[in-house]
Amino acid sequence: MKAKPLSITFVLFLGLAASIVFATGVGYLPITAGEVIQIIWGRLFADTYPAAINQAFPFVVLDVRLPRILTAVLVGGGLAVAGCVFQAILLNPLADPYTLGISSGAAFGASLALILAIIGITLPFWFSVPLFAFLGAIATLYAVFYLASADTRLSSNTLILSGVILSAILSAGIGFIKYLADEEVSIIIFWLMGSLVGKSWTDVVLVAFLLAPSFLLILYFARDLNIMSLGSKTSDTLGIETARIRKILLVSASLITAACVSVSGIIGFVGLIIPHILRLALGADNRVLLPACFFAGALLLLFADTVTRAFLPSELPIGVLTSLIGGPFFCYIFRQKQLGSVSQ
Amino acid sequence: MSQSPLFTMDSGIFKYGNTGVFDDLSFSLRAGRFYGLIGPNGSGKSTLIDLLMGIKELSGGRLTYKCRTLNSYRKKDLARHLALVPQQITVGFDYSVYDLVLMGRHPYIPRFSAPTADDVQRVDEALELMDIFHLRKRSVGTLSGGEKQRVIVARALAQATETIMLDEATSSLDIKHTIEIMRVLQRRVKESGVTVLAAIHDLNLAAAFCEELLVLKEGRLYTMGKTDEILSSALLLEVFSVQGAVLKDRAYPRIEYQMHEG
Numbered sequence: 001m002k003a004k005p006l007s008i009t010f011v012l013f014l015g016l017a018a019s020i021v022f023a024t025g026v027g028y029l030p031i032t033a034g035e036v037i038q039i040i041w042g043r044l045f046a047d048t049y050p051a052a053i054n055q056a057f058p059f060v061v062l063d064v065r066l067p068r069i070l071t072a073v074l075v076g077g078g079l080a081v082a083g084c085v086f087q088a089i090l091l092n093p094l095a096d097p098y099t100l101g102i103s104s105g106a107a108f109g110a111s112l113a114l115i116l117a118i119i120g121i122t123l124p125f126w127f128s129v130p131l132f133a134f135l136g137a138i139a140t141l142y143a144v145f146y147l148a149s150a151d152t153r154l155s156s157n158t159l160i161l162s163g164v165i166l167s168a169i170l171s172a173g174i175g176f177i178k179y180l181a182d183e184e185v186s187i188i189i190f191w192l193m194g195s196l197v198g199k200s201w202t203d204v205v206l207v208a209f210l211l212a213p214s215f216l217l218i219l220y221f222a223r224d225l226n227i228m229s230l231g232s233k234t235s236d237t238l239g240i241e242t243a244r245i246r247k248i249l250l251v252s253a254s255l256i257t258a259a260c261v262s263v264s265g266i267i268g269f270v271g272l273i274i275p276h277i278l279r280l281a282l283g284a285d286n287r288v289l290l291p292a293c294f295f296a297g298a299l300l301l302l303f304a305d306t307v308t309r310a311f312l313p314s315e316l317p318i319g320v321l322t323s324l325i326g327g328p329f330f331c332y333i334f335r336q337k338q339l340g341s342v343s344q
Numbered sequence: 345m346s347q348s349p350l351f352t353m354d355s356g357i358f359k360y361g362n363t364g365v366f367d368d369l370s371f372s373l374r375a376g377r378f379y380g381l382i383g384p385n386g387s388g389k390s391t392l393i394d395l396l397m398g399i400k401e402l403s404g405g406r407l408t409y410k411c412r413t414l415n416s417y418r419k420k421d422l423a424r425h426l427a428l429v430p431q432q433i434t435v436g437f438d439y440s441v442y443d444l445v446l447m448g449r450h451p452y453i454p455r456f457s458a459p460t461a462d463d464v465q466r467v468d469e470a471l472e473l474m475d476i477f478h479l480r481k482r483s484v485g486t487l488s489g490g491e492k493q494r495v496i497v498a499r500a501l502a503q504a505t506e507t508i509m510l511d512e513a514t515s516s517l518d519i520k521h522t523i524e525i526m527r528v529l530q531r532r533v534k535e536s537g538v539t540v541l542a543a544i545h546d547l548n549l550a551a552a553f554c555e556e557l558l559v560l561k562e563g564r565l566y567t568m569g570k571t572d573e574i575l576s577s578a579l580l581l582e583v584f585s586v587q588g589a590v591l592k593d594r595a596y597p598r599i600e601y602q603m604h605e606g
Contacts, residue, residue: 088437091437226439226447227450230433230435230436233399233430234428234433236397236398236419237426237427237428238423238503239424239450239451241419283439284437284438
């Protein structure tokens with residue numbers, strides 16, 4: 001019945017696949033798309049590479065560029081999905097992991113994990129960083145809701161204001177940790193600015209491992225999420241365990257945010273822009289919207305990362321770039337919403 | 345008339361914060377009737393509907409639906425028995441009229457399944473009944489308040505439940521559509537044995553359509569009974585603090601308020 005949204009989603013998927021190949025070829029050493037495909041094919045199925053390909057290329061493609069590109073894809077997709085869930089649950093087009101302060105909470109948690117190492121508690125980083133990021137994200141989520149709870153309708157402005165206040169405190173907290181741990185300064189700054197430099201296969205696996213089950217869980221409840229947009233009273237009477245499903249979805253979206261932040265730092269506004277634009281193009285049905293958000297978010301971050309990696313003279317932190325694009329967009333939606341034309 | 349009641353509330357207590365809304369409320373509702381719920385603002389009409397819908401839980405006492413405690417039903421099962429038309433609705437995102445009415449079929453459509461021909465037929469029927477079939481492709485955000493409310497009633501009709509509750513559902517509608525909705529509900533009661541409980545502000549509307557009235561005053565059930573038996577000028581004065589006469593010269597009682605001073 002809904003042929004158009006499905007075909008748009010399919011086009012996004014094809015576009016993403018093509019962009020991954022294209023982006024892998026772009027950089028200091030230009031590699032053609034055909035060679036990229038041959039190298040990936042060779043690695044996966046043949047274990048040898050065609051003789052015509054430069055000896056250095058397989059290393060560049062498989063060990064340098066692809067891990068970073070796939071991290072960008074997963075982080076961009078994950079943030080867009082998390083944003084879509086926050087927006088749908090809170091009935092609020094301005095909600096996303098960044099504006100709600102969840103990203104900052106995750107980044108604060110992640111930098112706390114570094115402090116642990118300094119005071120002598122040694123846990124492997126691949127374990128402690130995502131764990132602390134998740135705890136930070138959930139704690140921030142609770143704090144935002146607590147701050148906003150006086151306003152029983154959880155209106156946009158109250159929630160976003162709570163998120164911004166907490167974000168400011170948490171950023172200062174990260175700054176303080178940076179001051180305590182001056183040897184690790186560069187890595188902590190990276191969490192504040194967001195970056196995908198030097199990502200490895202460990203990062204790809206880590207994000208994929210946390211993202212996949214959360215995303216599947218979210219898709220499982222996508223139809224319930226549609227009905228929850230009629231308000232909790234109505235969705236209750238339509239047979240939905242609204243309170244329970246809301247909790248499950250908020251925790252899943254926070255887990256995705258934490259996974260993304262623990263490998264890439266704070267990358268703002270991807271989760272705001274993508275669901276907003278796609279909802280205008282595809283309608284509000286989350287069963288269609290969520291997969292489309294993943295592909296489109298992945299495309300956007302891959303594009304932005306490829307620009308900073310290959311086209312700018314010196315590498316700009318990706319979080320700076322997305323905020324430069326996303327900030328004005330946020331202003332635009334905010335203004336539209338104040339004028340009452342986004343959601344009545 | 346030996347059938348057991350549909351709902352039975354036995355010494356129901358409900359507290360909201362520290363203040364009690366209901367204290368020792370007892371009554372029962374029978375299937376296949378059109379009940380009206382009347383009372384001044386703040387008398388607890390909406391709260392009572394929330395309790396009967398299973399949205400809120402009693403703090404004490406017992407509420408049964410078909411001889412089983414209401415809260416022992418799973419939400420999904422309850423949604424096939426009871427439908428609610430709330431006072432107003434905010435639709436967070438822009439769904440089409442059709443999609444919104446189709447949401448009424450949610451309790452029947454298994455996860456990851458498409459709606460069946462039966463679901464589609466019931467949705468079309470509900471759209472026709474509410475006179476909004478021509479609007480089905482419009483997005484809900486572009487509708488007027490009255491059109492939106494008819495969409496919500498259509499959604500409840502598509503839910504195909506034995507009981508429909510309305511929480512002042514017609515207070516934002518014009519008189520034509522108010523009467524139309526009440527007629528559709530009346531027909532469902534008479535032809536399909538559906539039970540309706542409608543919280544209504546307009547006493548003339550309640551008098552015209554409801555067979556029985558529940559009268560709430562300050563969280564107590566002031567009285568309950570056949571509409572033409574219990575409506576009286578004494579009730580108007582004691583419950584609503586207004587002067588008026590109840591005229592019984594037609595098929596249903598009419599109320600004439602004394603509007604001016606003196």
